[in-house]
Each structure stands twice: as C-alpha cells, then as structure tokens.
Amino acid sequence: MSRLRLAGVAVLAAALLSPLAPATAAPAPSGSSHLSLVRDTWRSFDAMTVRETGMPADNIGGDLDPATRSAYTSPTNIGSYLWSAIVAEDLGLISRRELVSRTKTTLSSLARLQRHLASGQYYNWYDPATLERLTTWPVDGSVVYPFASSVDNAWLAAALMVVRNAVPEARKQAQDLLTPMDFSFYYDPVGRGPDVPAGLMRGGFWDTPPPDPQCSLPGNYTGVGPEVYYTCHTYGSFASETRMISYVAISLGQVPPGHYFAPWRTFPDTCDWNWQEQKPSGEFVDYLGVPVFEGNYTYRGLTFVPTWGGDMFEELMPDMFVPEVRWGKDSWARQHSVYVRGQIEHGLNDAEYGYWGFSPASNPDGGYREYGVDIMGLDGPGYTSDQEKTAVDVGFEGCRDAQPLPETYGDGVVTPHAVVLALPYQPRAALTELAKLRRDFDAYGPGGYYDAIAVRSGKVAKRYLALDQGMIMGALGNLLGDDILRDAFTKGGAEQHLRPVMAMEEFNLPRRQ
Template identity: 35%
Template structure:
C-alpha cells in the first residue's frame, strides 16, 4: 500500500518544478485571461447602486435568470475578487476603491445582529425576510475575511472596514461548554442551531481563526475541534487511527483516515472547498507544512486519484450548481460522511488546487474547456462528465474562489499576505505552525 501511495504522489509535480517548465508563463497568461472573464460576472451582476452582487445567474434556453439576493459570503467573495482583479491589472486601483466604497457604504446601513450580518439580503439592500432571519457563523467568517483583506489592500478604506469587523461579535455563537461554535442563530426564533461546527477540516475554520484573532473566543477553541471524530463513533466512513497529543494544555486526537495507501485528515463531505477554501486567506501551505498545508496537498492528490480510478476525463469534486438546482458533490472516500459522486465536476475545485498541483490543474483546465464548459463569464459551474450535462450557471461564491485562487497563484499569495498583515490575521499564526497531523 505504501508503494501505491508513492506512485500517486509521484504523478504530481511540485509548484517549484512546474515553474521551471517553459509553459508556466503561458499558463499564467491563460489564468489571467480566465480571471478577466470571471471578474466580468462581478462587473455585470453587481447592483451599481448598492455594490451587492447577485447570488447566481443561470442561462437556459436563451433566457437569463438572475438571483437578485446575496449573502455575507457572496459579499466577501466580491471584495476578494475586486482586490484580486486590481492586483492582476484587470481594473485600476481607482476603480477598485470606488466599487468597494459603494459596497461599504451599503454595508454600514444594512440591519445586523451583534454586528454580524444576516444570511440573505436582496441586492437592493433590503433584508430578505421570506427566507428567515438566520445568522451564519461560516458566512460571516468569509465576510470578515473579505473586509480584512480589503482594509489591508486599500488603507483609504481601512477605517470603514475595521469598524465593521470589530463590531462583528462572534461570542454569542460560541458554546464555551463544548469549545465549539454553533452553526448559527435564528433571530426570528431566538434560537441557536442545535448543531455545532465540530470538524476542523471544514470551511468554518476561517471564522474560528478570525474569532480567535479578534479575541472573541479563546485560542484553545482551535484545539477543541475534531481532527477526526472519536474512534468510538463507529458510524463514520472509517475508524480513524492516530496518536493522542497535547497542545496548549488541550488533549487532541490526531487521527487520520487512509485511501489508496495515503493518510489524510478527512473533511465532512470529502469536497474540495471544505478543505481548501480556507487557504485562500490562511497561510496553511506556508505555516502549516506538517498539518493543514500537508493535508491540503493530500486532498488534491486523492481527488485526482479518485477521478482516475473512476475513469473520468476531468477531476474536481465540490458542491456546485446542477441543471436542476444545486447539490453537494465530493470524492466520497475523503469525507467522514461523504457527499455523493455521480461524475459532476466543478471548475472552482481545480483553481483551489492550483498551488498544490499546478501541472495537473493546467491539464484539467484544458480538459474542462474541451467539455464545452467555458463561456462569457469563465467556466460554467459544473459538468457531469458521465452524461455530458452542463449547468449553465455562474455562482458568486464559486466565481470568487476562482478569482482569489488565480490571484494567489500568479501574484505569489497576495490575498493571504494581505490577510496576515492584519493584527487579526497574524495573531493566531502560532496555531498553524505548531500542529503536526499524524499523516507524515
């Protein structure tokens, strides 16, 4: 089994090795061209009066259907995408600041709860009450991240962004008895969610990191998240193995799963964005070389291996739009309770993997284009490589992940650098540095 694991790893080419290839300059140009098309989504589908981006736009039977509502994550992705576009020369700094200024002016007026933003607003700036009044921990985390990066990128906006971030109080969502966050709070019901965000290798860790950096929750919260669920919870996909260690006085089970002879810490569903989306802003690759950074690399390797095992012409499994709606997809074995796989591939997964497998990403982008998934605003959200069905939709969330991923790749981690140059971003860095997963 070890030999199999070695062979899979040997199929991947390191970013440093690919950079020596003559194609890397051509690849950078291709990525910048993709980013230009992708950012056009934000230019065409952001309300010019409010600076709020549409959640999604679908093209079907010659008709355009725009979802004129937005979320804190969508707003955060718009901010990150606009910074990314400016850094790559797609728009000028003057334009970027003007666009974001419009958004910030709107944000100051939006209704909030303890400084946290409701999960849905109409793009005219009104609260979307027909979907309830939910406060989401994870969505606010991405919103905070976008504000932090913006404030560092444009000092002329720093006062506005800082006021908004500091007012966002994560403490009411935290359960000190468990040391974990609740999923959120229903304002109209006056109830916290019944579930906690307990798994570490999922996208809510961005909000956890930010809440620690702000001082809203104690730093030992980081260690009270499950790397894998306890071994005695035998309903999970595998029974994890690994040592029990101590960090900062907290006992942590450093468990792992195994697939094709390779050890890894699972996400909940086995999708790419759960594992790698936080790396858009967190220096996991740089500071967590023996933990999160290494695990990110393993998940990319294993997603590629999973697609090869299935005989698919392309890889990249993550929640995405479908022709009928939206659904969760994954490389199922990589999850504790793995999401389904039916051959649906989404482009944002490839771009999240750029820095861990650039040569494979280069090939996969070409494969996705050959599957006729490249349109006016970049890549359509998904294609089923078994049936050929294409979801001719663009989602602000996924467009934003593509934009920030490209900017980080061609501009040497620029989005992460901005985030970590803030006090909130730099304060918890030791948490990333000191951990060692049992997957070496």
C-alpha cells in the same frame, strides 16, 4: 507554500493557462495571455453586481444577461466580490480608482444592511438591489426566517480584514463595519464538554424560534442583548471550510487561541463514534490542555485528515486567506497536496470518469448539490461524486460491517473551481484538467468556466455563482499576484494570535507520500 515554490507554480501557470483549448461551442477567452481566465471570471462579477449598490447577486445565467441575476445575495457573496475586486486591480484588470470606487460603494451598502445589533452579525439573505433583508424567498414566495450564519459572517469578515490592509483608502469604512462583528456570540465554551478548556462554534442563530422541524436552543453566550435561538449543532469537524470561523475569531482576539484545537481532526476510534466514514488510525495529543485525537483516514494508498463531506472547497478555501502550508509545517503542509491527489485518484482511477474536481456546485440537472469523494469525508452518508449518489461504506472494524464496494459509478459531476483551488498543490494535473474540460465539453462561456459539468451525460450547469467564481479569483490572485489575499488577511491579529497555535500541531501523517 514557500515564496520560491509559489513563484515556480505561478510561472508554470502563466506558461500553460493560455493554450487551454476552447470548446467548439464556447467563445474564446478575450486576449491570449495567461490572465484570460481571470479576466473572464471577473467579467461575471461585473455582470452579477448591481452598480448602484455594489452588491453582487448570488448567481447569474451563463450569458451574463443582467435580467438573469438572482434577486438575493449573502454575506459570503458580498465578501467574494470584495476580494475578487482586489485581485482584479492587482492583476491589472481594473484601475486603482475603480477598485476604490467599487469597494467604497459596497461598504456603504453594507452599512445600510439590517443586522443583529447585539452581535453585529449579518443575516443570510438580502436583496442586492434594494438592500432589504429578505423575509420572502424571491424564487417561490416561501417564508424566510432571518438567520445569522457563523460561517457566512466569517467569510465577510475575512473580506473586510483583507480590504482594510489592501485598500487603505477604504480602511476606516471596513474597520467600522468589522468592529461590531462579535464571533464570540457563537462560541459555546463547553461545546466539547466541561472538562475541555476550549469550546466550539454554533452554526448560527435565529432572532425568533424557527419553525419545525428546525432544532434550536435558546441562549446568549455573551449576555449582551436579548436571547437568541442557536442551531443545535456546533462545528465539530476541523478540516472543513467552517474552520474559517475559528481563524477569524482567533485573529480578532475574540475567542481563546486554544479553540484552534477544539474541533476534531477525526473523531476517536471507538465504537461510540462508529457512524463516521471509516475507522481512523491515531492517538490523543494534548495542546494547551485540549485533548486532540490526531487521526487519519486512508484511500488508495494515501493517508490524510478527512474533510466533513470529502470535497475540495472544504479542504482549500480557508487556505486562500491563511498561509496554512507555511504556518502549519507539520500539519497542513503534509495534507493539502495529498488530499488533492486523492480527488485525482477517485476521478481517474477509481470511478474512472476521466475527470476530477469534486465540490458543492450547481447541479447540471437543476438547483444546487454537494459533491465530493464519499470515502474522503468524515460524514457517514457523505457527499458523493455522481448524480446517482453512489456511496461507499468500508465499515468500522469491530463496530460496523463493510458493504461491497461499487462496481461502477454513474454520471460524475466536476466543478472547475475545485480544479483551480488545486493549482498550487498539483499544478500540472490541474492545468491538464482545465484544458480537458474546455476541449471536451461546452464548459466555457463569457464569464469563464461554467459552474459544473456532468462528465458522462455532457450536461453543463450554465450559470455562474458568486461563491465559486470568488474561489477562482482568490486562488488565481494568490498564485499570480504573490499571495495578495494571504498577505492582506494575516497582517496584525492573525500573525499575532493564530500563527503560534498553528505552528504547534503535528498531524498524524507521513512527512512524505
């Protein structure tokens, strides 16, 4: 997105965010300015965070009572808190002194966490109060087998890259934590096959063999340190939040730039790949010697590159850090707005929920679940948009028969973070949606929008998740703070290593839709 258009959207948001009508049962946001949503969302982070360690919990109850904090956190949660604090300072919610103090406390705690020595990667779960690596799940006492996730570590690394540029007072601390993080540890150089000069990223690894039924592969791609047990899967779909691993690894100079082209946009259009959601239209194009099938899907007159599950955070969360529209003028610039329109079409005109914004979030019936628009995802089973898991199967011409389309959908579940992510691309529709959610449901509390709403039953998941609140803070920070996170992330290696390969690609999408 150009600076001029970004400024225009920010003005529109500033004009329209303040009059969002509060739901009757929810307290009005503090203050009347357009920053009220940011301020209330930041309040949830303040409540989630253990002050002594600077570590956020994974989630907290809707009343922000510290007693309802979860007793676990993850690298992604910690990264979400770090970048959200930067946004809070930039938009005037906390002082510079407070930002520096909070950041240094969190980084000091990160330095104390146990991590995998050979790769410098963090494990998935820690106690935010004691900083202990979890081997017992605090909710039910089950065994936790320590696992290093490539995508979770990528989000934390992205936050550290932002900190070192946005908070120079903590630059050395951030760099000292970032330097040992080696993402080539996940990089399978023959993930696409021996004849393709770029590989794929593994989902992560365990230190010791995981229990059945987990599938694992012993190995060590770098040869540094002992053998680990990799996930059997690699990340082969590019239009997913997992592309952040590629962005970070390329920016740090740890994998070849050609890796950008190794994950599939869609899988090919032959029956060998007929498990995917629909038969794509496209052709192979060569970039840096890597064959890329530039395929697309269609839905309700729109042509787009599918995400894995059909949800919003896969599409737009990496865009919080990498200026995909500016750097990918023939790829992402043709994609993001159209993808958002597809979600709107599904919610308003196909499923006829009257609302839209589908992304993994808290389940209003309890727990956590993936939500999405099934037909907009690569995965055959897909993420569905309602509690009844109403699926679509349009078939794969010549290989798999189509099934009848659903006559009706059930209790659709929308999440506010998906709508906020969409603000730069469909601003009026997104602002209207946010206002409707506050007007029609008990959807807003002391920490901003609750995590998810089942729109036909009216059930609301009244809790706050660090990840989802971090997406709201990040998206609004870029929108109202002139690309603060993107600018901080891209200085240095991203500009040098990542931008040139992004500029090469042309998605097989119309220039205008």
